[in-house]
Amino acid sequence: MTIMDPPVWFFSLACLGALYISAISVRPLAYLVRCLRRPKDLHRYGSWAIVTGPTSGLGRSMAFELARRGLNLVLLDLNAANLQETSDAIKSLHSVAIKTLVLDLSLVATPQGDEAIRRLQEAIQGLQVGLLVNNAAVNTPGAVYLHEADIERFVRMIRVNLWGLTEVTAAVLPTMLARGRGAIVNVGSGSTLAVPSFPLYTVYSSTKKYVAHLSRSLYVEYRSKGIDVQYQVPFYVDTRMLSSAVKAKLRPWFVATPDDYTRTAATWIGNGPLCVPGAAQKLQWWLTGFVPDWVHDWYRIRLHLQHREILHGPRAVIANGNSRGGQAERPPNGNSSLGPNNGSLGPNNRD
């Protein structure tokens, strides 16, 4: 029996396939090499860490994890009572010093916001601040078309996720520069890293795209000055930010717990400009690279329309049906049917 030479078309296709797989594998391989590095000792940056949004979800887990590693904490959040509760809970487990500061990031660039940033600068004066974790963010109103929600909600999201993060970073950098060392972690989102679009959560994912670019540029800008800036990217983590709609459509094995996520995330601090903590999350990132953009786009809009229906009810579907020509259903007063006062998006129904 003779072995026949494969036809040219078969050979060409096989070569193209091999090239595609190698190109796609370069990124995870380079990343795996970095996994082998030893975690940095966070104390070498300084004895204090600042965490924004530490009263729930990933921020809370990160605050506990840093305290477990012996770092003192400055905790910044909206609500004084929640901050006190978090501080007490950490102190009951770890012997660290904790300062709390009420800072509503949605007020940046207002007199109140300026005053809060000034208080932050005062509070950290004289402290050896080595680490800043920019974690706080919001994702309300969830899955909506851009024209449907009250614009104030998007403005608030942009202020918290993008503008607030920038101002806090600018306020903390001088103390790190003075000591010639520091690390900054900016928490991003898989919505910008793994997929080409994130329709209906467009403003949220766009704010995270800004954070990704800011982080990379700051990484280059401050590296030579001893400051490591890193963009950390969670995919799905079981926190309050995952709405009932998202949870209803998720396979459990895709979802990390906040504690598992942050335990790994903390070991990556200072190790390169980008990190996707956790093996399952890395695997999701890698696998999404094989999917063509048009498939992502098709799947995402379908899935997010389902989120929208679960979150906002069948009326949203009617609005969608009518909005093919660009018109959404709006009540006669001109306010969006998905605005803040219609009761469908209470504080516990966040994304």
Ligand SMILES: NC(=O)c1ccc[n+]([C@@H]2O[C@H](COP(=O)([O-])OP(=O)(O)OC[C@H]3O[C@@H](n4cnc5c(N)ncnc54)[C@H](OP(=O)(O)O)[C@@H]3O)[C@@H](O)[C@H]2O)c1
């Ligand atoms: N969970 C996920 O699957 C996931 C996926 C991708 C990215 N992320 C990112 O992970 C980070 C943490 O999210 P999470 O899931 O832990 O959400 P979360 O449980 O909702 O926590 C958000 C934190 O930010 C605080 N915050 C909200 N608005 C604020 C404001 N105006 N000023 C100051 N603090 C404010 C919240 O304080 P209050 O409790 O007082 O409201 C809370 O402590 C975010 O950057 C998010 O974009 C999460």
